[in-house]
Amino acid sequence: MTLDDWPASGAFHARSAIPGRSLRAQTWTDTAGWPPEWTEITVKAYPRRPSVPLPDPAGDHAVAALLDRRGSVRTPTGPALPLVVLAALLRYSCGLRTGSDRPPDVARRVYPSAGARFPLECYVLANRCAGLAAGAYHYDTVGHRLATLSEADLRGDIEQAFGFPWITSSRAVIVLTAALRRGAIKYADRAYRFALIEAGHVGQNAILVGETLGVPVTPVGGFADEPLNRVIGARKDGEFVLYSLVLP
Numbered sequence: 001m002t003l004d005d006w007p008a009s010g011a012f013h014a015r016s017a018i019p020g021r022s023l024r025a026q027t028w029t030d031t032a033g034w035p036p037e038w039t040e041i042t043v044k045a046y047p048r049r050p051s052v053p054l055p056d057p058a059g060d061h062a063v064a065a066l067l068d069r070r071g072s073v074r075t076p077t078g079p080a081l082p083l084v085v086l087a088a089l090l091r092y093s094c095g096l097r098t099g100s101d102r103p104p105d106v107a108r109r110v111y112p113s114a115g116a117r118f119p120l121e122c123y124v125l126a127n128r129c130a131g132l133a134a135g136a137y138h139y140d141t142v143g144h145r146l147a148t149l150s151e152a153d154l155r156g157d158i159e160q161a162f163g164f165p166w167i168t169s170s171r172a173v174i175v176l177t178a179a180l181r182r183g184a185i186k187y188a189d190r191a192y193r194f195a196l197i198e199a200g201h202v203g204q205n206a207i208l209v210g211e212t213l214g215v216p217v218t219p220v221g222g223f224a225d226e227p228l229n230r231v232i233g234a235r236k237d238g239e240f241v242l243y244s245l246v247l248p
């Protein structure tokens with residue numbers, strides 16, 4: 001089964017893919033050429049409606065501080081990423097929920113999934129990770145381990161897919177894919193919507209965990225789809241890349 005078995009998802013995915021072999025062909029990669037309307041930020045307001053002032057949230061709790069601190073970083077952040085930090089990022093972005101009161105259960109994860117269909121898969125393109133050879137890896141959610149897909153310098157592939165030096169030289173890129181069939185057999189085309197939403201949940205987890213550990217996590221949706229699918233061997237069984245999280 002492929003994406004074409006769910007016509008609306010397949011058509012939308014194809015229309016929203018960045019075609020070709022390189023991101024650089026996109027007009028929006030050149031910030032100097034951006035028209036003003038691309039940088040104007042629109043905010044909805046109801047100035048003629050009565051308004052209710054809200055109390056100060058007194059954000060004196062851990063998550064509030066993390067959220068106030070977060071921000072996308074696009075500059076190199078330091079030496080090789082310790083494996084224990086990568087492990088924490090993976091485990092608490094998309095791993096299994098565990099607790100002293102219950103054994104690990106494949107249906108209980110740190111992020112929610114529509115109908116517990118869990119269409120997402122997670123990969124790592126390691127570039128500068130201490131204790132991990134450069135290469136492509138798949139995160140085994142149940143076993144909390146990385147399966148080696150290739151041990152190779154992937155900077156050329158990352159450059160081709162993303163086209164920005166700060167990503168090419170990043171410590172690692174976490175890549176989220178959707179194996180759409182898992183949801184589509186139940187939800188048909190709506191599974192596509194759910195997969196996108198779930199990738200957002202995982203991404204935000206990664207951002208918050210990274211902020212806790214002092215490792216910026218920058219979400220990146222701008223990549224040429226096919227080069228990235230190729231480097232992790234997706235595109236089989238309707239699996240395709242959705243989103244990436246760069247660890248600069």
Ligand SMILES: Cc1cc2nc3c(=O)[nH]c(=O)nc-3n(C[C@H](O)[C@H](O)[C@H](O)COP(=O)(O)O)c2cc1C
Pocket residue numbers: 070071072073074218219220221222223
């Ligand atoms: C879905 C999504 C896709 C994004 N894609 C890119 C990208 O391709 N390149 C990039 O540099 N930043 C990307 N970003 C980061 C945004 O540019 C950034 O979140 C936005 O400018 C707000 O800044 P902040 O994250 O520092 O708050 C993306 C963010 C999201 C949520």
